[in-house]
Amino acid sequence: MIRDMEEEIEKMKKVVQKTVSQARYAHSLRTARTAEELCIRYELDGRTGYYCGVVHDMCKEMSDRQLISLARLDSDPVSDVEKGRPNLMHGRAAAVMLERDYGIDEPEILEAVKYHTFGKPGICDLAKVLYVSDKMEPGRQTVPADFWKTHENDSLNDLVIWVLEDNIRYMSEIGNDLSPWTEEFLFYLVKKD
């Protein structure tokens, strides 16, 4: 359980700074700030969003072996896409690590970190916020300059749908396989609206 969020944020900033490159650390902080803003916009706790941004990529630079052995501990099956590119399991690995090594038991935080790469049907609003923040933080070259202005009044679901469609377009442009979760997530959201 997180007793003192500010203390926890400071602690995890140090952990992340030590384990990932400077560029990735900077991305994590930008994701954290974006997530905090979005949490406030959608009436969630801003500092919890910030925390999720700080930690979401903490396992991104681990070896494939480390990632696979951590991800196995969550007892979900490993998809073919993940088997081919174990790095895609860095969210799962981070969720396992946060729970096992840092005593985090807030289900929404663990869910947000676990699914930040692909999303998943039925994820909580905090997880949607982290999904969007990771893809649309201001340091990403692919974010259109007027993106945040244009989408200022979007519902959280509309924002996620936009990002998912953009992501699917981008993945097909660069010829990468999509995780089945990403498409399922989009169908789920579109159906719901």
Ligand SMILES: [Fe+2]
């Ligand atoms: Fe990531």
Ligand SMILES: [Fe+2]
């Ligand atoms: Fe990220």
